[in-house]
Amino acid sequence: MILGRGGKSVLARVLTRDQAVSIALEFRAARAISLKDSEAFDEIIFAIERLGAFLTRSKGNLGKFETAITEIAHDSVLAAKASQANPILHLSFAALYDSVRAGRNDAFHEGAVARQLANHAQELALVIEDALMSRAKAAAEFMVRDPVCAEPWHPLSTIRRTMLLNAFSFLPYGVKGANKWRLISDAGIATFLNSSSKSERDTRLLLTLDEALKMGLKDTKPMFCSPDTTITELASKATFVPYLVLAGKDRLCGIVTAFDLL
Secondary structure, three states: OOOOHHHOOOOOOOOOHHHHHHHHHHHHHHHHHHHHOOOOOHHHHHHHHHHHHHHHOOOOOHHHHHHHHHHHHOOOOOOOHHHHHOOOOOOOHHHHHHHHHHHHHOOOOOHHHHHHHHHHHHHHHHHHHHHHHHHOOEHHHHOEEOOOOEOOOOEHHHHHHHHHHHOOOEEEEEOOOOOOEEEEEHHHHHHHHOOOOHHHHHHHHOOEHHHHHHOOOOOEOOEEEOOOOEHHHHHHHOOOOOEEEEEOOOEEEEEEOHHHHO
16 A cells, blocks of 8 residues: 555545445446447546545545555555566556546547557556455455346347357356256357258257257356355366356355456
8 A cells, every 4th residue: 555645544535345345346347338449448537536536535636536546556466566577568557547647638539549548547447446356355246246147938049149249158047946047158059059050050049048958058057156155265166167146045146257256
């Protein structure tokens, strides 16, 4: 953590663990919006400004909030030590912040300039997220809440579309029996659709999930955890197959992938 003049914190508000995780999720959502448009970074800037206003209990801009944001960011090794150890591969938090602040004050961006600013904004958000999540300890804090699910009556055309539009590798779906959840994977659908002729592929795209499973579509057994499963336990058993987070016996409340644990 970096402190203000005289070694004193400049923060008017100390974040609780729940607040830090909630704000980190806002940054994750802002990054997702920015990634869909290589020239868009406004959502990340708005998230930084909201965090600065919350920390300082004041109104202002990126320049005014820099010291407070930097104090929070230095809870992450990515803020300074990564650039010190590998200056060719990492920009410091100060350099990233200065680039984004300057871009925020510039009224017009396009092309390569806008894409570079968007990239710097995303990197800046990653550092802040890492710092905010440094106190997170359980699945509930890393999971994607209320995940999109497939239904047995959904045609494969709909499931395929959902996966492609959202870059999903897996979709949960409910089944009858003791273990009430399974996963449909992009690999499983790709294999099922492309194992025969084009006309057969067209026919299979219109099958419901239930029909496709009966015809040989392979599903995947998920790993399960509870909302309070520790990050250490999750990471020790992580594979390419996601965890389904169950509240109580069967209620699906989230999904955690190895990507979420990065």
